[in-house]
Amino acid sequence: MGMRLNHVPAGDAGGGTSGSGPVLASSSSEKLAAANAIDFTIKGATGNAGKFADVDTDAVVKAFAAGDGDGWLTSTAVKKAHSTWVDQSSNLVAMLTSDANALRQNSGTLYTGDVETASGVGKRSALDLISPQSDH
Template sequence: MAGSGGEQAVRMRLNQYPADPGGGGSTGGGGPDLASSPAEKKAAANTLHNEIEPHTTTAGAWADDETSAVVKAFDAKDGHGWVTSGAVSKAHKTWGEQVKNLANQLSGDESALRSDSTLMTGTDVGVGDKARKVSVFDTYSSPPTH
């Protein structure tokens, strides 16, 4: 519909949530549901490990054979080749790096979900111990000794 008066620019930002992410979620405002209990965090970490990470790696590798065939088909033969071969090869290398970065990020998220409960509990206990050592209220809560 190029040229029609009713064109509307379509823009996408990948570093923020969309204005209306859809779905109701349990928050009522349409925001994402966050795993907050230890069981929910464990389930989310298991989903990352068993489903999302392997499927991401598989999807990332899916184009390897086809891309290699394109690079070979357009590569130099008898000293003459297409610029397309080098461009496709470079794009494929970038794609592989991006897939690897995404897989590493997913693995980091999984680790964070698995260690979050331990970290928070350890922090709570540590803060409680420190606060307990300096509490002036201990002198008031103990019964007087005579």
């Protein structure tokens, strides 16, 4: 059976951390490992996939282009489609770079947020300084 995107796989009720689904990387070491996987595996494979069709596409563009200036529309269309492919794969690599950088910075951000929240708990406000009225 092929991939289906409109259902929940058998044995997985969705949500939570139970089951065999992926687990959120929350420790600094897990985030660093995820960032390294993006940088050293996924980005490289994505870049290679983006370049994979270059030679074949150039051959198609040349084959459908005429030397006398009256080429087929297919040549121009394939060239334009390939240009779009190059732009999209470049954008994807840039997005992966951004995600990897965010993973590297995120562990410190969460820790800092926790420390800031903890330091604000229990502080006295200006209203605490107003003396309570007596109940005479």
